Amino acid sequence: MEESKKVHDIIDIKNLDLYYGQFQALKSISMSIQHKMITALIGPSGCGKSTLLRSLNRMNDLIRGVRITGQVLLDGKDIYNSGMEITELRKTVGMVFQRPNPFPLSIYDNVVYGLRVAGVKSKSQLDEIMEWSLRSAWLWDQLKDKLHHPALQLPLDQQQRLCIARLLAVKPEVILMDEPCSALDPISTSKVEDLMHELKKDYTIVIVTHNMQQASRVSDYTAFYYIGNLIEYADTKKIFTAPGVKQTEDYISGRFG
Amino acid sequence: MKLLGEKGVERLLSVVAFSAISALGLIAVFIFIEGLPFLFKYGIKDFLLSSDWRPDAGKFGIYPMIAASFWVMLGAMLIGAPLGIAGAIFLAEFVPKTVMNIIKPAIELLAAIPSVIYGFIGVVVLAPVIRDLFGGPGLSLLAGAIILGIMIMPTVISISIDSLLAVPVSFREGSLALGATKWQTVHMLTTKAAKSGIVASIILGMGRAIGETMAVIMVTGNSVMIPHSPLESVRTLTANIALEMSYAIGMHREALFATGVVLFIVIIILNSIASVAIRKKVIVK
Numbered sequence A: 001m002e003e004s005k006k007v008h009d010i011i012d013i014k015n016l017d018l019y020y021g022q023f024q025a026l027k028s029i030s031m032s033i034q035h036k037m038i039t040a041l042i043g044p045s046g047c048g049k050s051t052l053l054r055s056l057n058r059m060n061d062l063i064r065g066v067r068i069t070g071q072v073l074l075d076g077k078d079i080y081n082s083g084m085e086i087t088e089l090r091k092t093v094g095m096v097f098q099r100p101n102p103f104p105l106s107i108y109d110n111v112v113y114g115l116r117v118a119g120v121k122s123k124s125q126l127d128e129i130m131e132w133s134l135r136s137a138w139l140w141d142q143l144k145d146k147l148h149h150p151a152l153q154l155p156l157d158q159q160q161r162l163c164i165a166r167l168l169a170v171k172p173e174v175i176l177m178d179e180p181c182s183a184l185d186p187i188s189t190s191k192v193e194d195l196m197h198e199l200k201k202d203y204t205i206v207i208v209t210h211n212m213q214q215a216s217r218v219s220d221y222t223a224f225y226y227i228g229n230l231i232e233y234a235d236t237k238k239i240f241t242a243p244g245v246k247q248t249e250d251y252i253s254g255r256f257g
Numbered sequence B: 001m002k003l004l005g006e007k008g009v010e011r012l013l014s015v016v017a018f019s020a021i022s023a024l025g026l027i028a029v030f031i032f033i034e035g036l037p038f039l040f041k042y043g044i045k046d047f048l049l050s051s052d053w054r055p056d057a058g059k060f061g062i063y064p065m066i067a068a069s070f071w072v073m074l075g076a077m078l079i080g081a082p083l084g085i086a087g088a089i090f091l092a093e094f095v096p097k098t099v100m101n102i103i104k105p106a107i108e109l110l111a112a113i114p115s116v117i118y119g120f121i122g123v124v125v126l127a128p129v130i131r132d133l134f135g136g137p138g139l140s141l142l143a144g145a146i147i148l149g150i151m152i153m154p155t156v157i158s159i160s161i162d163s164l165l166a167v168p169v170s171f172r173e174g175s176l177a178l179g180a181t182k183w184q185t186v187h188m189l190t191t192k193a194a195k196s197g198i199v200a201s202i203i204l205g206m207g208r209a210i211g212e213t214m215a216v217i218m219v220t221g222n223s224v225m226i227p228h229s230p231l232e233s234v235r236t237l238t239a240n241i242a243l244e245m246s247y248a249i250g251m252h253r254e255a256l257f258a259t260g261v262v263l264f265i266v267i268i269i270l271n272s273i274a275s276v277a278i279r280k281k282v283i284v285k
Helices: A049-055 A086-092 A107-111 A113-117 A123-136 A156-168 A186-199 A212-218 A236-241 A246-252 B005-042 B044-049 B063-094 B097-110 B115-134 B141-165 B169-177 B182-193 B195-211 B214-220 B237-247 B250-279
Strands: A009-020 A023-034 A038-042 A066-074 A093-096 A174-178 A204-208 A221-226 A229-235
Touching (some): A009 A049, A009 A204, A023 A229, A038 A049, A049 A221, A093 A156, A107 A123, A113 B182, A123 A156, A186 A204, A186 A212, A212 A236, A221 A246, A229 A236, A229 A246, B005 B044, B044 B063, B063 B097, B063 B182, B063 B214, B097 B141, B115 B141, B141 B195, B141 B214, B169 B182, B195 B237, B195 B250, B214 B237, B237 B250
Parallel strands (some): A174 A204
16 A cells, blocks of 8 residues: 555646636645545635636536636546546546535436446446445445435535545546535544545545645645745645744744634 | 605505505406306306307307317417527526627517507518418418417516526526536526526416407407317407497396406416415425
């Protein structure tokens, strides 16, 4: 296991600028995301951390008036290259949203949604991956008897883990999490955090969080953003114990933000 | 306004509102008072199921008109619903918001065109085309279905768009983030979530189609016949009332009111189903 944990980059962001119309939301960002590690993006509201997250699977494409320059290399390939198949990209780089957003379908149909989108028809294959996904998100034991119940009736933390299961079913390499616990209570939050530690064995995770304790608890690396700039990016331990930049220290110690 | 004071305005408004509601109520009561006795006198079964409509001979079977109304309505749905729903999906999902905000009100404006104009276009343009292409008199069930299909489209489009737009963006984002294309998202998710609103739009369209009178009189030819082909001339329930009321007396007049009762009940049922469906626009279960 230690062998597979050898550090290498999976995502390489190079001189990324992003504009909403005239407004520049990201200013010449360069950073690399390490394979099978958890990287946290922190910073005050409006600092661009969510925007950065959404530019890693091109969800920003949905917003009109967004302009991007620079490169985001995924396994060495620029995802903004015109040859990039955007549906393939989003299967490789999956996303968990701030508010759990299971579809208004049954639990089963939620989990196999991405597979059906990808054209998988065989019932046995769907069943098999569905069970594996729910097990991976620690939901199988609770949900196995009500697979055909509506997903929106589940408690919020199960909804969020269902969204993670739904993502795992399409076998992503990278999981982007946009404040995944902000709608959850502390107990549910700790369940999701434990799950993240487990998932780290197989996936690279990038998480945006407002919660500094969360960043220090779950992540291996932390990047601090402030008004569109990457201020500091280092080992989480270093950021929280011996930050190299004054601004980082001020933010972490709660002097602003 | 000063003269009346706050309380006075409130009272005045409530009087106005109640008189509007009671006017509607009175119309319903009036139709039933005039029509119901006939139903029992003549026999509901004979009235609804006999195809013998000869008022001068005391025969009042409205089955041909029921059949005509049904087929014209069904034809209008087959034409108007798919086109209307497709248009709604296109406008709600595939067109920039700014464009939709121009086109949607424009389509809703179509509902404001007087139905006599639709009928006029049907007579002048549509009927000759049908006559030339398929034969028959031109003024026919098919012409009625096409004109009504066009007339119900604003209803179908407008309500379907509203229910599609009521589907939370987070569902769409979730689907796209799983690698779905826009079209996959629409047909696997958005339309399913908006299903009850779309169904409601179709049912309201059905209500409009059954209730429409002027355009139908102008384009369907108005022969009292059970239709055997879409190219035949037919007379709907509404057309029958409108055409004969001016000279009807006695039993004949009562029979027309009873026809009104039948229409009234059908449309009340359709609209009630629609409003229940609209209330749960997005299935959050």
